[in-house]
Amino acid sequence: MSRLEPERKRLVLNDALPLSTQCFALARHLAFLAHSDKIDALTAGAAFRGPDAAEVCAAALANYFAGALLMPYGPFQEEARRVRHDVERLATSFNVSMEQVCHRLSTLQRPGHEGVPIYFLRVDRAGNITKRHSATRFQFARYGGACPIWNIHEAFEAADRFLVQAAEMPDGVRYLSIARAISKGEARFDALRLHYAIGFGCELAYASDFVYSDAIDLRNPSPLVKIGVSCRLCDRADCHQRAMPPIDRRISVDPNRRGIIPYQVE
Structure with a gap:
């Protein structure tokens, strides 16, 4: 998808990918180039048990930065309200993908401007x-x-x-x-x-x-x-799509009766 070559000061993007994907990749690299100190401070302060978790967190922060850069909080929130959260219209307005729009919508919880x-x-x-x-x-x-x-x-x-x-x-x-x-x-x-x-x-x-x-x-x-x-965490006894019993309930099997599932949840 993308490759940063620091020694050559070059960023390579896969031009066969959609423009929205290329722009997001570019914004993600920009997060590390321009704000690595902030990202490092946040991951260090989280006191993760191992380095892998810190790296995953850093990647998530960079992705959040990319989404915020491509879909700025105020303008994006205002437009989302105006079009009643029409994902297709928002994707077109901000030149991003529908998946990027949905993810961004789920993050609009700034205190006082939720x-x-x-x-x-x-x-x-x-x-x-x-x-x-x-x-x-x-x-x-x-x-x-x-x-x-x-x-x-x-x-x-x-x-x-x-x-x-x-x-x-x-x-x-x-x-x-x-x-x-x-x-x-x-x-x-x-x-x-x-x-x-x-x-x-x-x-x-x-x-x-x-x-x-x-x-x-x-x-x-x-x-x-x-x-x-x-299914393991659901206690609905009458669900016709149940794949397995709930972990906290007993089951019984009646040899004279067969329902959609082969047992009854007690």
Whole structure:
């Protein structure tokens, strides 16, 4: 994607990648070149147990800098409110990708100038969460896949289309959940293409601030899909998509009765 050659004072960018990816890579290198002292101070003050964690944190800070440089806080927040968080319009306005827009929206929590609390994540075809960030109470699975009835998994089957879902977590909090499939890679015939689904959303109390809420009736959202963190952490006994029992509940098997799943959660 990019390579910095300090001895030659040259930065090499892969010109087969989208312009938004090249600009983000350039901004990320600029973070280390111009603000390495601040990054080092922040990682040193975090008192990580090992050097690997500090390096990962430094990379995350550089990525945050890149997003803030390409999508400045004030102008980006104002435009997001004006277009009701229309991700496609924001991507066009700031010459960035939809994934970059969603990630940036989830970081707009500056004290005194907070934006709508938003969660954001990226999932691969195997269901692994490869990127996550949240300013909401929404809980992500730390290990393994996410809830199978969440619309982010369905996004792979509906390319180039936003999916909108009203969902309720086990704690009773309801969310507006939006999902979209994306692909990443170089613009050439034999390029390796990476396929993901991105998900983002907010609590239903803020849903009217999103253009996507026009697809549902906020007064009586139906169907209201009851999702969970993951099967191991979800205690919904009647879920038809359960892949494994919850870790804190007993199960029983009735030889005279067979439901959709082969056991009952006590």
